[in-house]
Amino acid sequence: MSSHPFIATPSGKQGELMLPLARVRRLIKTEEDVKMVSSEASFLITKSTELFLELLSQRAAAIMDSEDRTQLTYNDVATSVDENDPLEFLRDIVPMKVSGAEVLSSMKRPGDE
């Protein structure tokens, strides 16, 4: 049971937010060209972000589960981003990591062929 009065269960009480509305509002405003945003729109964006977090974490956890692990890793997140189209916008933030050996072997060196 959380001691914090405003954080409910993951599914949350529908009308309440877990993320701080004011902080999200400031983030919205740092976006270029944004002049004004209504308080309702700010609420919706905040709520959507909470749902997004749930989506991303569950996708990553599914990969972790499928390999019988309990430690969530960077690669779990990177793989979910790679495999889900709506998460394409994250591909620069969470790129798939390639091992050095793989990079080297995929590089064609002059005189190798």
Added chain:
Amino acid sequence: MDDEEFAPAGPTEDVSLPKATIGKMLEDMLPDSRLTNDVRDLFVDCCTEFINLISSEANDISGKDNKKTIGPEHVLKALETLQFQGYLNEVRASHEQHKAEVKEGPKKNLKRARTNSGLTPEEAIAAQKALFASARASCYTGPPGAGPSESTGS
């Protein structure tokens, strides 16, 4: 009517989402998993990026709508455009719930406060009287130099 005008935050301002809150949410959503700080930070960054994405798209949509303010309908449209239609129902429902709660807000809180302690009004008043009495008593019987019973105004 709920339009709010803000000055743009400016390019040098570094705003981020609270790590602790997101960490707690992740704990609640994935109770049997462990996360390192790095991975937690990653989720924070992803959420920030999501907000940027939605804001940007909603802003474009509001522009096409010839509006200077991003409104709720623009956000819903943006979710659809960005392939997050799955959220629409829940987000809409949450919005309705929020509007309803905001309307009832103050009254609801009063009701909760009154019934929270589990005492009837008479019991509560009696308890308060007892508290005052004991506070007064301790003012007179406390050891000398224990501290001023009157506030010095600080």
